[in-house]
């Protein structure tokens with residue numbers, strides 16, 4: 267059992283229209299701690315009927331919410347933020363137990379997730395329209411911005427807290443209601459957030475959480491329903507493409523936060539210690555299970571050896587174990603399938619000529635653990651160069667010229683994050699502008715913040731989360747043309 271200060275934050279039911287319910291089917295499913303393989307609790311399993319109920323209630327609740335002043339919405343969101351920060355220890359324990367990341371990292375995620383609520387609480391007050399100079403002296407033209415309608419959010423297991431707040435906070439701030447389907451592996455953080463939103467005074471029906479074993483059924487109910495006007499999805503490119511197709515029939519607006527294949531480029535004029543520090547942070551955070559994790563290390567040949575040695579030295583300092591143990595800096599992967607998939611990528615690389623210079627095997631700690639791994643002599647022909655690793659494996663590829671580095675960096679359909687290490691200011695501009703990515707970290711390995719726009723280009727998706735742009739995804743622009751003046 268989890269030992270929480272407030273045991274009521276561990277929820278085992280669905281949250282629909284402001285009520286905790288068992289759901290239509292009466293079925294349950296187990297939530298398992300990836301660090302130990304033990305069951306944390308059983309959770310009610312929702313289905314399409316539960317989803318449809320949540321959508322209808324969302325539509326009702328939204329009619330009043332959208333009419334309230336932005337200032338009122340701000341106050342509720344700020345109260346929600348305050349309650350999250352008050353309960354950060356419990357929320358971190360729940361997150362660590364269901365997802366596996368170390369407690370300190372879990373706390374970091376909760377702070378980061380809460381920051382989106384605070385940010386969008388403030389942005390709610392700044393949803394300005396325009397007055398447009400007219401071509402006709404008898405007319406006045408203006409725009410108003412209105413909430414798009416009921417929002418569906420489907421979220422992944424790697425950030426069980428922050429992926430919820432990144433979508434729910436701007437939606438509520440804009441005047442929308444939201445139905446969330448969290449990942450079935452990690453729904454407890456979402457449910458705890460809903461409990462705190464309820465305590466913060468969020469009116470019933472504005473936030474519902476429908477979790478279930480059948481993601482396809484719940485997903486279809488969300489994408490088919492005509493009242494849902496917007497889908498915000500974070501997850502794999504494969505599922506994202508499917509959901510875009512499903513949304514076409516009712517012409518929903520979509521935001522897609524899909525897979526990455528981030529290049530991490532180190533030029534010979536880089537500060538190598540800084541680059542190694544960034545590499546560790548970018549590669550091994552959340553055991554490599556983030557869509558902005560460095561996926562391919564491109565290192566200029568003249569510093570290849572030195573960078574690799576320093577990188578190995580620092581990677582060896584990582585402490586792998588159960589995230590709730592003091593000093594552990596890297597937890598387990600989400601499940602055994604993840605370990606097997608990652609090991610298959612490593613094996614393929616080795617078979618095709620890569621050299622394992624660190625790790626490269628499952629850990630003795632258990633079937634969900636994989637050792638921090640570094641591979642050298644990786645080539646663009648290998649699967650590991652072309653696929654998202656989503657684990658603690660760092661492939662290093664040498665390059666000779668800036669042109670070659672750019673070609674290698676952009677040789678992927680993914681276009682989320684990238685990282686460049688160089689001290690040459692002209693190259694910083696040149697190179698950053700030519701990278702086909704939505705985000706570029708320059709001499710920096712940690713790029714995510716609620717004040718900045720997060721999102722990708724190419725097959726990494728569309729839409730931006732966070733920043734002054736983030737609320738646009740939840741808004742429709744209405745143009746008013748006033749004649750006879």
Ligand code: ADP
Pocket residue numbers: 420421422423447448449450481482483484485486500501502503505506508
């Ligand atoms: P991952 O491979 O990281 O688990 P997924 O894209 O499979 O990424 O999952 C992300 C989210 O999408 C999860 O909440 C999952 O339940 C959900 N999901 C997976 N398949 C579908 C689907 N066919 N329709 C709707 N949601 C889905």
